[in-house]
Amino acid sequence: MHSTRAFEGIENLFGKDGFGKIRKAHILIVGLGGVGSWVAESLVRSGVEQISLMDMDEICVSNINRQVHADSESIGKAKVEAMKTRLLTINPELKCHLYFEFYSQKTAHTILEEKYDFIVDAIDSVKNKALLLDTAVKNNIPILCIGGSGARLDPTKITINDLNKSINDKLLKQLKRRLRRDYSFSKFKEKKFNIPTVFSTELPLENNEMEECELKTNRIKNCQSGLGSASFVTASFGFTAVSYILRRVSEREL
Template sequence: MGHWQERTELLVGSEGLDKLAKAHVLVIGVGGVGGFAAEAVGRAGVGKITLVDGDVIEQSNRNRQIAALISTDGMPKAEVIGNRIKDVNPNVELDVKKIYLDRDNIKELLLAEKYDYIIECIDTLVPKMEIITTAIQNKIKIISSMGAGGRVDPTQTKVARLKDTYNCQLAQKIRKRIKEKSIKRKLKVVFSPELIDKSKVKTVEGVMHKASTIGTISYMPAVFGLTCASVALRGILEEDK
């Protein structure tokens, strides 16, 4: 019987495993997209992982979020994802922060540690922009997820610079609000140009952190999350090559 990472080692070599083991990845938002991203980072053998999410699991999450089960209903998402990662790699160094991010605590979080990569998977505009600008201004590598909702074709998912995105409302809003051209040029994102049927979006009132809800299907947030994880993991493995 081999060790649990033998297939990964076959692909990336012992040097690659060592790079992953020494890396620290910060995953912000572990819902539909971020939950899959975090699990992929954990299964790849990243040695230190910080998970940030202030949300708890609800029934409506079960169609697309890896943490969401009947048995985990009402539990903190970051805690459930952290437990799953520990169950894969008990040696991982985990920092689970069950907090919402705002202008006041983003800089503190991003500058508190030396992260090799940030995977940003939240859909609230103001903190999302703050995370992106703080990371790039401080030369921290980051991959940001744009909108996976309303889309059904995984083959249209792309990795691009923010300035090159199209047909994505979230990316458009961020582009419009981020004034610095250098950030638009530098920021790597995962997005899909697939056109959305507007009838699949509904406005919600009185729900914290959300202005609208959009239809989703099981596999699309997973595709976005796994693509985000791949960008971060390849970035770590290719460092110093």
């Protein structure tokens, strides 16, 4: 592969030194759904040469509307495997590590076994989301939190701010409550969490169904129901996240 030519636009954008840091970064994405899959795609198209993917879900037909690795040929496949297959067509030299498991108390040790330059939290479960954030913060691993992308239509309302500043997001509201209650985060609502978070200020549409897919078993998500969602929003969440991460990794001014 002509890797130099493939990513010369990124190098021109960030400069030689900045792009060198991007190439060497190792980034872990936890959750390969409507946002996490686009994060993986954009990172690799931006020249990142090593990523780790964690998810235990399988692709189903209802994922096609918003997940980049979902298509008629990938239905039934593990998301991590389908994502790796796609990413290797972009950069055959990519180092892509797979963890076919959900992040939980039982698997929390996984992120401490490798050195990551950044972690992307794209988990739907409040309990496991809080655990991941707490683990990363305690171990000084840079992490970016992703809020809810369902039931929204306007990608221009997506922003990044401290988790404490998030609004109009039930997932993040519950997350903040759990972090204050179960972990060593300040109970003063005015104090920052120091966790950068991608969220939308748009009010979620009313009369939507359940909040994301509930776990049908401990392994596979129920694909029969969930919030209304569209790729033009979920992808925008992912691209916003990658913009932040690459600027941090390359040490460009934010």
